[in-house]
Amino acid sequence: MATAVATNQTILVVGGGVSGMTAALEAAECGKEVVLVESSATLGGRTASLYRYFPKLCHPVCGLEINLRRLRGNRSVRVLTLAEVTAVSGTRGDFTVTVKRSPRYVNRNCTACGACAQAVSAEIPNPWNYGLDRLKAAYLPHAMAYPQRYVLDPSIIGTPDAEKARAACKYDAIDLGMQAETLELKVGAIVWATGWRPYDAAKIQPYGYGRFPNVITSVEFERLADPHGPSGGKILRPSDGKLAKNVAFVQCAGSRDENHLRHCSRICCMASLKQTQYVREAFGEGAQSTVYYIDIRAIDRFEDFYARVQRDPTVKFVKSKVARIAEDQATRDPILHGVDTEGYRRYASRHDLVVLAIGMEPSVRGADIPAEVVADSSGFIDAAADGAAVFGAGCATNALDVNRSVQNATAAALRAIQVVNRAARAES
Amino acid sequence: MPTALNEQALARYRNDFLREVEERVDEGGWVKMCMQCGVCAGSCPFGPHWEHSPQKIFMMIRAGKREEVLASDSMWMCTSCYNCVVRCPRKLPITTIMHGLATYAHRLGLAPKRQPTRDFSVIFWENFTRNGRANEIRLMLRLWFRDGFGAGIRKALAMKEVGLGMLRAKRMSPFEIFGGHGVKDVKGFQAMIRKAQEIEDRKRGFSK
Amino acid sequence: MAEMKTAAYVCQGCGLGERLSTQQLAQVAQKEGKMALVREHPFLCSAAGVQAIRDDIEKDGVTHIAIAACSRRAKTEAFHFPAVAMSRANLREGVIWSQPDTEAARETTQEMADDYVRMACAEVKKMKAPAGNPEAARNTRLLVVGGGISGMTAALEASKAGYPVTLVEKTAALGGWAAKLWKRTPAREPFQAPAETGVAAMIEAVRADPNIEVRLSSTIARTSGAPGRFSVAIATESGGAATEDFGAIVQASGFSLYDASKLPELGFGKSPNVVDQAGLERLAREAAAGNAPIRRPSDDGEVKTVVFVQCAGQRDATGEHLPYCSGHCCATSIKQAMYFKDANPAVDTVVLYTDLRVPGNGEDFYRSGQSKGVVFTKGAVSAVEPAGNACSVRFRDLILDEDATIENADLVVLATGQVPNSGVDIEKVAQNEPGEWQPDANSVLNLVYRQGKDLPLLRHGFSDSHFICFPYETRRTGIYAAGPVRRPMDIAQAVEDATGAALKAIQAAENAALGRAAHPRSGDLSFPIVRLDGCTQCKRCTVECPFGAIDEDEKRYPVFNESRCRRCGTCMGACPVRVISFENYSVDTVGAQLKAVDVPDEFSEKPRILVLACENDAYPALDMAGMARRTYSAFVRIIPVRCLGSVNTIWVSDALNSGYDGVMLMGCKHGDDYQCHFVKGSELANYRMSKIDDTLKQMALETERVATYEVAITDIERAPRLIDEYAAKIAEIGMSPLKGFA
Incomplete structure (x- = not known):
């Protein structure tokens, strides 16, 4: 078992999304030593796969660029990617943490020149684009990936493709003998920021996700609208690649529903309002968005954005939880069935594309965290429960938007600093 | 002196009818839990044929519309397919409530004649x-x-x-x-x- | 500083060796770039390559290095030499990856690379490794303004981390609004019932903390200085004032409730039975004190029906009331309805709402309210009409689609919104002239800053950050707003917010002590240096600084406060006499680069276009375009700038005088939804460039020769297209007549 240099003055941050990066950077910029552990091959997390943020419609990767520059300039943060925390023992101020690292098969020599990807022929579904397209099995996760280093997909290890990749690399950067390893770290405080994942839309049976190609989720729609995405930013519907100008947004897909997620996922109303503007941006007056909702939860100054979208003649609102989605088998158009509850009007509305405003659930439910935590009925953990081993940050603690995740992660950084400072004072 | 009709109007939003339903209708206690999403209305195969959807009936109960609810023939149309029940995000036993309301209206003699x-x-x-x-x-x-x-x-x-x-x-x-x-x-x-x-x-x- | 020793390193890896003559690049570095030491390396970022550079620095005393390899955004771990000045020539993303790999393109591709090497050599010679801020001061005591939940939380959390705090509260007691509540909405499982506020315990903890000094009945009479050295006069009600020093400030000045008397149509003021949410809390506390149910205020009668009117004076489209939603009020009304239901289920409680907004686990609280019998009706209220001891509430029932009335309400509770206590609006209240400064009774901080006494407001009067990914981006370094003064929020959010703000204040104080910049150029040791003898006291720098970092002395000379500065260079861009510079970024570092470019004569058919690109958005977009192998014109020469706000018009006129055929500025979106992380940089650049037309006319040049673009980091397809379109435009209007005169 390998050991890494860390002490009870070190802060461990688990999760390299916007919350984890924030907690790590904020603590490091206070002069603390931080180890940042991320399970995927790159930092950035889920926000890096969003096209724009509400309500400003600015680009998440812009903030990511700043955070990555902060990270590159700060030697106090050590980043471990493809790494997962498997065990935590000890107490606040004195933890021993076991971290399992999966092999990347690419070492630091990698210059991200891309020769290995050209050499390899196998392709895998692109996780970055939620499998909407495919990419070579030797790949850079995305253009903003950090570390900026290629990854070999484990599926090609032992195949001729792996050899081809190794042979193509002039810099000796591909190491096919790389093995999984286990590290043991001694740390003083832990911030748990493992974020969220979209609820499995296929479980919402009446909506036909997985059966009807033109029913997609909101996170997939982000990729469609993004110039870095599978369609180069064109809003094309999956069944036939036609432009999707008439788009339905189905709110509470999984959220506020005792059959699925009990909680309200908070962000989906604003996310759909934002996405109506993607349609508008793509097709101008020819766009048609319809938002099917129960309550529009546009809190505080987000109300301005809601008011702005309400003034947009290409956007309609129907107060209704959609009952079911059918498909016209000839055209593959989805048809939404339900009742507008304001005044009671039935509808059977045909759209080019349906976007399910999918709910958020914690990536790692409280019960599955290898440390003592206090979790609620949805599996979100308490950010600062009395006596719990770890501090929660971001969407591991609640369904939060980016702004509140960052706010919360900043608070978590201070809580962690309190612990290591106390440990430092005790030792001096 | 207010007439009987006026008393009825005053009783609206006094939640009297809601309480009556809670106490006297099978599973009536669930009526208050509806959040007016309308998924029941959209899920009902008989939807196009009736006047009031379950969600609307629940709202009418809360609004104290006793006569209108009990005289409605909508709950008599329920075929117990349970589409609404499996989809209701609040898990209301809608089918049971519909039958309960129908029975209650019948017991009171307020159910529509020749239904x-x-x-x-x-x-x-x-x-x-x-x-x-x-x-x-x-x-x-x-x-x-x-x-x-x-x-x-x-x-x-x-x-x-x-x-x-x-x-x-x-x-x-x-x-x-x-x-x-x-x-x-x-x-x-x-x-x-x-x-x-x-x-x-x-x-x-x-x-x- | 020791004598300058320069070195240039040309990498041959990643195809550079195949696509370019690196030998020629090395010659350019040596002969034209006048670099003392020039090395080619087959794989410069390898351990061996990096070691070679390190050896040159450590053994040969190299002080200035130019690295001709990949983008400055790549291989930053390898090329990390903090002790020396370093420039990077972007030959990979910026040349071979963005130019077609064809024989026809070979010549122009090499010319591009030659120029980037010339530019990197010229740049580094004008740079110095920053030595740090000589004014750095260490004071880590925090000032917290406001003694409500937010302020007390900030104080307690900072103290727990070992930082001393002074907590100033203008009233005679701690607790703020939360102390006026009977109960709060629950923040933890099972989210079903009103919870204790915990305020008394918090006050007790503050009182008992030896690290926290509490000043009641006190206000801030004057704040000057900068992070690490704030000097603050704290005035007491009795008229005394003492000046103390602080490292950083948390402003938790809270909110006021929107004045319900502005809502006569909702009956407020016409009957004591119409109250706002604070009024209901008061009734609930009084009733609890007497161990009795809440009574009807008009006649002490029994309360049988309570109506809650949501969004009272909020989400208002008419412009008369608050346009925003205060977020907490739906849950607060549910909580207040439970006050009645928990005491006596026979009391009718009706919440009239248009959208019920209880996100997250608030949904559980909503369900709990329903199960306790609180009735929720989607309705838009038009009027509350008191008559005797009862009120009629008229509304449109949106579900039943009809007008309806609740005739017999004993109590009507109006959910009015939060109005921030953010002090004076500095856009509207001009600052006093230096030397004539007076405190303003309406100000929270009374800053003696040239740009005004309080934090700039964002929207609707809140002192918020504009940035989604950086909620604590403050426009006054070292001062962090927390709680409902920043945006409307409930107690749970205020606690998180105040804890975060406390961290940022601690961080600001710590970094000020080390001379490091705050976000977004965190850790930057450079700072603006002004040559005062050349200054004409024009005040542009003091006016245009997006962070209000520059004051004026009584003679109107600028006074730079380094630890307030965010190193964007807007002052440098503003200065008409060019006396402001940074050690590693100046009028000269960019000027030298653009002058180093080899501009072919007008018969060559090879125009030159200078692109000044924001280093955070436009430059990465062009980098990623290269990574995606999207090609663009070989005639552009791209220089990253800290912010378009730092672009001094001299660069533009120098470029045109040197024979460039066009200048493109690529910056972030400006306007209401600005995306510039230095707030006003791109807007200022746009403004300055709009004034350049006259200059162009004087030079007998077409106005198209200077163009400004908003470019986002995602514009990997659009940014190259803009370049090509602009190159086509230049080809159309022809080569610059000024070539060869420089």
């Missing part, structure tokens, strides 16, 4: 409680002839093939028309039904 489901239910109940078994021939005859002799003949002729088929397959005996057979202890059965009704009445506040 086919109601008529069938009444006929079926009388038919079945008599001997403890359903008597198909008598049941059908009463149902068909409820709209008069001519209509009864027309319906009987329309259903002729089905009836003859059942006779041939020995699924029905023509002699049942004379009263038919019952369960072993008809008296005991009827006592049981009476007792159950008493308990139900007491629970719903109908006991004398």
Whole structure:
């Protein structure tokens, strides 16, 4: 078992999304030593796969660029990617943490020149684009990936493709003998920021996700609208690649529903309002968005954005939880069935594309965290429960938007600093 | 002095009818849990044929619209397909509530007259409680002839093939028309039904 | 500083060796770039390559290095030499990956690379490794303004981390709004019932903390200085004032409730039975004190029906009331309805709402309210009409689609919104002239800053950050707003917010002590240096600084406060006499680069276009375009700038005088939804460039020769297209007539 240099003055941050990066950077910029552990091959997390943020419609990767520059300039943060925390023992101020690292098969020599990807022929579904397209099995996760280093997909290890990749690399950067390893770290405080994942839309049976190609989720729609995405930013519907100008947004897909997620996922109303503007941006007056909702939860100054979208003649609102989605088998158009509850009007509305405003659930439910935590009925953990081993940050603690995740992660950084400072004072 | 009608208006939003439903209608306590999403309305196969969707009925109950709700024929249309129940995000037992409201309206004598489901239910109940078994021939005859002799003949002729088929397959005996057979202890059965009704009445506040 | 020793390193890896003559690049570095030491390396970022550079620095005393390899955004771990000045020539993403790999393109591709090497050499010679801020001061005591939940939380959390705090509260007691509540909405499982506020315990903890000094009945009379050295006069009600020093400030000045008397149509003021949410809390506390149910205020009668009117004076489209939603009020009304339901289920409580907004686990609280019998009706209220001891509430029932009335309400509770206590609006209240400064009774901080006494407001009067990914981006370094003064929020959010703000304040104080910049150029040791003898006291720098970092002395000379500065260079861009510079970024570092470019004569058919690109958005977009092998014109020469706000018009006129055929500025979106992380940089650049037309006319040049674009980091397809379109435009209007005169 390998050991890494860390002490009870070190802060461990688990999760390299916007919350984890924030907690790590904020603590490091206070002069603390931080180890940042991320399970995927790159930092950035889920926000890096969003096209724009509400309500400003600015680009998440812009903030990511700043955070990555902060990270590159700060030697106090050590980043471990493809790494997962498997065990935590000890107490606040004195933890021993076991971290399992999966092999990347690419070492630091990698210059991200891309020769290995050209050499390899196998392709895998692109996780970055939620499998909407495919990419070579030797790949850079995305253009903003950090570390900026290629990854070999484990599926090609032992195949001729792996050899081809190794042979193509002039810099000796591909190491096919790389093995999984286990590290043991001694740390003083832990911030748990493992974020969220979209609820499995296929479980919402009446909506036909997985059966009807033109029913997609909101996170997939982000990729469609993004110039870095599978369609180069064109809003094309999956069944036939036609432009999707008439788009339905189905709110509470999984959220506020005792059959699925009990909680309200908070962000989906604003996310759909934002996405109506993607349609508008793509097709101008020819766009048609319809938002099917129960309550529009546009809190505080987000109300301005809601008011702005309400003034947009290409956007309609129907107060209704959609009952079911059918498909016209000839055209593959989805048809939404339900009742507008304001005044009671039935509808059977045909759209080019349906976007399910999918709910958020914690990536790692409280019960599955290898440390003592206090979790609620949805599996979100308490950010600062009395006596719990770890501090929660971001969407591991609640369904939060980016702004509140960052706010919360900043608070978590201070809580962690309190612990290591106390440990430092005790030792001096 | 306010008239009775005015009192009714004043009682609106005093939640009196909501309380009445909670106390006297099967599963009525769930009515308050509805969040007006409308998924039940959209899920009902009979949706296009009725006036008030379940969600709207729940809202009318909260708004104190007692007469309108109890006189509505919408809850009589429920076929117990349970689409609404499996989709309801609040897990309301909507089917049960619909039947509960229908029963309650019927008990109060406020249910719509000549409502086919109601008529069938009444006929079926009388038919079945008599001997403890359903008597198909008598049941059908009463149902068909409820709209008069001519209509009864027309319906009987329309259903002729089905009836003859059942006779041939020995699924029905023509002699049942004379009263038919019952369960072993008809008296005991009827006592049981009476007792159950008493308990139900007491629970719903109908006991004398 | 020791003598300058320069070195240039040319990498041959990643195809550079195949696509370019690196030998020629090395010659350019040596002969034209005048670099003392020039090395080619087959794989410069390898351990061996990096070691070679390190050896040159450590053994040969190299002080200035130019690295001709990949983008400055790549291989930053390898090329990390903090002790020396370093420039990067972007030959990979910026040349071979963005130019077609064809024989026809070979010549122009090499010319591009040659120029980037010339530019990197010229740049580094004008740079110095930053030595740090000589004014750095260490004071880590925090000032917290406001003694409500937010302020007390900030104080307690900072103290727990070992930082001393002074907590100033203008009233005679701690607790703020939360102390006026009977109960709060629950923040933890099972989210079903009103919870204790915990305020008394918090006050007790503050009182008992030896690290926290509490000043009641006190206000801030004057704040000057900068992070690490704030000097603050704290005035007491009795008229005394004492000046103390602080490292950083948390402003938790809270909110006021929107004045319900502005809502006569909702009956407020017409009957004591119409109250706002604070009024209901008061009734609930009084009732609890007497161990009795809440009574009807008009006659002490029994309360049988309570109606809650949501969004009272909020989400208002008419412009008369608050346009925003205060977020907490739906849950607060549910909580208040439970006050009645928990005491007596027979009381009718109706919440009239248009959208019920209880996100997250608030949904559980909503369900709990329903199960306790609180009735929720989607309705838009038009009027509350008191008559005697009862009120009629008229509304449109949106579900039943009809007008309806609740005739017999004993109590009507109006859910009015939060109005921030953010002090004076510095856009509207001009600052006093230096030397004549007076405190303003309406100000929270009374800053003696040239740009005004309080934090700049964002929207609707809140002192919020504009940035989604950086909620604590403050426009006054070292001062962090927390709680409802920043945006409307409930107690749970205020606690998180105040804890975060406390961290940022601690961080600001710590970094000020080390001379490091705050976000977004965190850790930057450079700072603006001004040559005062050349200054004409024009005040542009003091006016245009997006962070209000520059004051004026009585003679109107600028006074730079380094630890307030965010190193964007807007002052440098503003200065008409060019006396402001940074050690590693100056009028000269960019000027030298653009002058180093080899501009072919007008018969060459090879125009030159200078692109000044924001280093955070436009430059990465062009980098990623290269990574995606999207090609663009070989005639552009791209220089990253800290912010378009730092672009001094001299660069533009120098470029045109040197024979460039066009200048493109690529910056972030400006306007209401600005995306510039230095707030006003791109807007200022746009403004300055709009004034350049006259200059162009004087030079007898077409106005198209200077163009400004908003470019986002995602514009990997659009940014190259803009370049190509602009190159086509230049080809159309022809080569610059000024070539060869420089």
